[in-house]
Each structure stands twice: as structure tokens, then as C-alpha cells.
Amino acid sequence: MSPPTGECRRILVVDDNSAIHQDFRKILARSGQGVEELDAMESMLFGDAPPRSSSTRFELDFALGGEEGVRLVRDAVREGRPYAVAFVDIRMPPGMDGVEATLHMWREEADLQVVLCSAHSDYSWDELSRKLGTSERLLILRKPFDSIEVRQMAHSLCEKWELLRASHQRMEDLERMVEERTRALAEANARLVHAQKLEALGRMSAGLAHEVNNPLSYILSNLRHVVKGLEKLPCAEEGLRARDELRDACRDAVTGAERIERIVQDVRIFARMDEPPKEVVDVRHVMELTISMAARALRPELRLVREFQEVPRVWGSEHGLGQVFLNLIVNATHALAGREEPMIRLGIQRREDGMVEVQVQDNGSGIRAEHLSRLFEPFFTTKPVGTGTGLGLSICHGIVTRLGGDIAVESTPGQGTTFRVLLPTASEQAPESAMLERRRSGS
Known part of the structure; x- marks a missing residue:
């Protein structure tokens, strides 16, 4: 994902020597005959095609110490205009040195590409690896540095930074898509569960109707028999025999009613299953x-x-x-x-x-x-x-x-x-x- 023509890429230079700031301004700022001469040298070294620098401008900021550099990085992130590359001097007494400043800047902007600049062997590569880790975001530049080398580093690292940001954006888009798909699946699953509950409720209603209908039918049949029998009670002897029959019929009705009562109790318990534990x-x-x-x-x-x-x-x-x-x-x-x-x-x-x-x-x-x-x-x-x-x-x-x-x-x-x-x-x-x-x- 290359930036549009004429887009500014922000670069921070952290060095306690203001003369170094002027050197970076001459090398990376796009104005003056010296820049045209550098473009011509790049064309000779890298081919006749117009160099990438012809379509890219750099916006430069400068800091005289590590603390100031960290603050500028933090402010840039808050403003939504982060730096792509930082050229950081290793020696910056009496404050934090370039290594410590780099650690703090990475905490503010994880994708920041850092070029550590030094004229001395302040740290060996092993020491830098122990302090900063083996990071693909770090390069070493020895002073005095070559102007073309600095410009090529700036172009390449800015391009790398853009690609990193594009990949992060793509990952965020993918994560958002996954979240949306997951939410859609969850909603579909909820609808399915609801449908299954409705289906179970339908089966329960059908079963309940069947279970209640059977005992209710013989309760009604026996009670109707009792009513008819009571209406036709004959003489005393036959009345005693009819009374016994009616008593048996009433017992059957009571048995059926008790069964209905048990069914109703079970259904009520089934309906109260969502009560929380106590x-x-x-x-x-x-x-x-x-x-x-x-x-x-x-x-x-x-x-x-x-x-x-x-x-x-x-x-x-x-x-x-x-x-x-x-x-x-x-x-x-x-x-x-x-x-x-x-x-x-x-x-x-x-x-x-x-x-x-x-x-x-x-x-x-x-x-x-x-x-x-x-x-x-x-x-x-x-x-x-x-x-x-x-x-x-x-x-x-x-x-x-x-x-x-x-x-x-x-x-x-x-x-x-x-x-x-x-x-x-x-x-x-x-x-x-x-x-x-x-x-x-x-x-």
C-alpha cells in the first residue's frame, strides 16, 4: 500500500547536536540544488527510472534529547499523526541515551522504525540485542553517514511502516468480519434454540393434552353414571346395590382426579425450573x-x-x-x-x-x-x-x-x-x- 503522490511521511531526528539536525534537513528536505544532485546520483546507482523520492516528501521534526523525542512520539500518536521513522543518536548526555529512548518510543508507537546513529562503539550488537531484543524495526547507522544511504533508509523504512499499518488495518478488518460473523451465528443459534424450545413446548402441550384427556374422560364418564344412577334409585334393597356401584364409580373418579393433580404438579415444577439456587x-x-x-x-x-x-x-x-x-x-x-x-x-x-x-x-x-x-x-x-x-x-x-x-x-x-x-x-x-x-x- 504505497502512499498517494505528494504524501508527507513523518520522520523524527533525535540528536543533541543541532548541526546534525541541519544535515538531515539538507538530505531529506526536498529543496535546493544539492537535492537535485543527490537525485542524479541515485539515478546513476539504481537505474534510469525516476527514484521513489520524486513522489514522496518527508515532514521532519527534531528533538535535542531522548526525553523530548519520547514526548514528541507520544504527542504524535495522540494527534493521530504518528512518525514512521526515527533517526536516534546513541550518545545524548546527560539525559537518557538513544537505546533507552528507543525503548520508550516503542512503548508509545510499536511500529516505529528506528535507526540508531553513532560514531562510537558504545554498544556491541549483542548488548543492543539484550536491551532492545532482536527487532526487525531496528537498523544501525555509523557516523559520518552517507547522504544517499540516509535517503534510501528513509524511503525503505517509510514504505515498510506503511505496509505494516496496512497489514494491521487488514487484520482489524478481518477481526471485525469475524466478530460480525460470530454475532450472526450466535443470533442464528439463538433463533434455533428458540425454535427448538417452541417445538418442545408444542410436544409438551400435545402430551399434556393427551395425558389430561385420558383420566378426564373416565372421570366424566363415571360422574355421569353417578348422576344417572342417583336419578334412578329404586326400592331399598336395589338401592343398596346401586349405592355400592356408585361408590366404586366415585372411587374411579377420585383416582382419575388424583392423576390429573399429579400431572398438574409436574407441569408446574417443569415451569419453575429457572429458579436460581439458594x-x-x-x-x-x-x-x-x-x-x-x-x-x-x-x-x-x-x-x-x-x-x-x-x-x-x-x-x-x-x-x-x-x-x-x-x-x-x-x-x-x-x-x-x-x-x-x-x-x-x-x-x-x-x-x-x-x-x-x-x-x-x-x-x-x-x-x-x-x-x-x-x-x-x-x-x-x-x-x-x-x-x-x-x-x-x-x-x-x-x-x-x-x-x-x-x-x-x-x-x-x-x-x-x-x-x-x-x-x-x-x-x-x-x-x-x-x-x-x-x-x-x-x-
Whole structure:
């Protein structure tokens, strides 16, 4: 990316000798017979084509010390008119020398091309490399310097500086394009997720309508039968027999109504899955409480194995985790129906990645491979019609993921199933109330 014809490229000369300033002005400023003679010499050395200097002018600034040079570089950057090249003398007593000034100038303008000028061997190349690093932005010019050499350095380094700035601009453009594409992809992904949620909501609504319709149909049928029966009550003896029939019909209606109530409760829980966690939780304590609550579902012949390790607390919801563990344990008991030696193993351990893992394992009937990927979908169930709403595992998945964890399942038909609940440990940045609770409990 070459500059337009007549464009000024800014050059800074830092030298404590004002006579050197005049020398650079004579060499780089485009006026006078001496410059024409230099152009002619360049043409002889580099060919008959017009030299690049014919279309480029330099704007020169001068500083008598390193501190002043650094200030000029800083001001130029703030004004949006940075220098392309700086010719810097190494010896500039009593202030900072050229090497130190170069370090400070590079901090202000990283692309600045620097030519260190010296008539003495103040620094060896190894010393300069240690102080300034091996940089492609640095050249060495020995005094007394050749005028053509200075001009060619100025042209070449300005061109290099322009190319660097063009490459930076290109990188910024590419980064902006990547950010725009990333944002577009994120928006598209958000729309996809929203569409998937709407699809899941549609499936949930269809499942809910189906689940509610079945018990509601026989509730209405039985209640209508009760009404008709009550209207036709005959004599006393026949009335007693009719009363028994009506009582059975009412019991069926109550059973159906209770099922509707359970469905409604599950849907309400499903709708409240976005509630934030509230407390620091002792997972082992929650599991023990859950075992007590599930006691009626644990048949006497069932062998319950506890494998609880010492684990840190997790930041979550005791009620929510209790609901997850209870659902998994009850599901395990259902899978054990008909097994001769039913067994449930409950395990709690800390993984190498720091997560706390809770396992609920059974040796029951297992789950078919084609069903595993759908277990956490709303209203999907492998239980017989009328025995489950299909919301239990979906609710469990929502609770666990909202706590920052995950839930997975492994199963082999005929051998059993293992659910793994992964939970993050309580963060030191937990809310103050949770931290106070941890101190009170002595953990």
C-alpha cells in the first residue's frame, strides 16, 4: 500500500547536536540544488527510472534529547499523526541515551522504525540485542553517514511502516468480519434454540393434552353414571346395590382426579425450573433424607448399597437435589420389578476434575438403546400408559443443569442402569449468606 503522490511521511531526528539536525534537513528536505544532485546520483546507482523520492516528501521534526523525542512520539500518536521513522543518536548526555529512548518510543508507537546513529562503539550488537531484543524495526547507522544511504533508509523504512499499518488495518478488518460473523451465528443459534424450545413446548402441550384427556374422560364418564344412577334409585334393597356401584364409580373418579393433580404438579415444577439456587448443600445429607423419604418404595427384599465418600459441598438447592435423587431412586425401584435379587447402589464421590458425582445404579431391566437419547425429553416415558407423566427426568435434567451440573445415563438391557449426576463444588465467591451458613456449620 504505497502512499498517494505528494504524501508527507513523518520522520523524527533525535540528536543533541543541532548541526546534525541541519544535515538531515539538507538530505531529506526536498529543496535546493544539492537535492537535485543527490537525485542524479541515485539515478546513476539504481537505474534510469525516476527514484521513489520524486513522489514522496518527508515532514521532519527534531528533538535535542531522548526525553523530548519520547514526548514528541507520544504527542504524535495522540494527534493521530504518528512518525514512521526515527533517526536516534546513541550518545545524548546527560539525559537518557538513544537505546533507552528507543525503548520508550516503542512503548508509545510499536511500529516505529528506528535507526540508531553513532560514531562510537558504545554498544556491541549483542548488548543492543539484550536491551532492545532482536527487532526487525531496528537498523544501525555509523557516523559520518552517507547522504544517499540516509535517503534510501528513509524511503525503505517509510514504505515498510506503511505496509505494516496496512497489514494491521487488514487484520482489524478481518477481526471485525469475524466478530460480525460470530454475532450472526450466535443470533442464528439463538433463533434455533428458540425454535427448538417452541417445538418442545408444542410436544409438551400435545402430551399434556393427551395425558389430561385420558383420566378426564373416565372421570366424566363415571360422574355421569353417578348422576344417572342417583336419578334412578329404586326400592331399598336395589338401592343398596346401586349405592355400592356408585361408590366404586366415585372411587374411579377420585383416582382419575388424583392423576390429573399429579400431572398438574409436574407441569408446574417443569415451569419453575429457572429458579436460581439458594444455598450451600451437603450432598450426603440430602441423599440420606431422600432415602428416608423413599422408604415405602424400597421393598424389604431390595438390597441398598451406600458408597459415600467425603466430598465438598455444592452450591445449589437442597429441595431441588432431593427431588432429583428421589425421582432417580423411585425409577430404579420400578426397573427392579420381577428381579430375584434386586439391588440399588448409591454412590457419592469427588472426580479428578473437581466435580462431585452422585450415582444411582440398579440391576433392573435396563433401557433400550433407542430410548436413551430421549429420556430427558418432556413427556417421553418408557413406562406403561397411565403409570407416568414423562416429566420426571426432564425436571431432573432442568434442575441439575440450572445448578451448573450435568446428568447422564448408561444402560444395558437386562443388566441395569446407572444415572450420574455431576455437580460443581461450592465456589468461594458464593453469596454472603451461603458463606455465613458454611461458617456456622463448621465446614
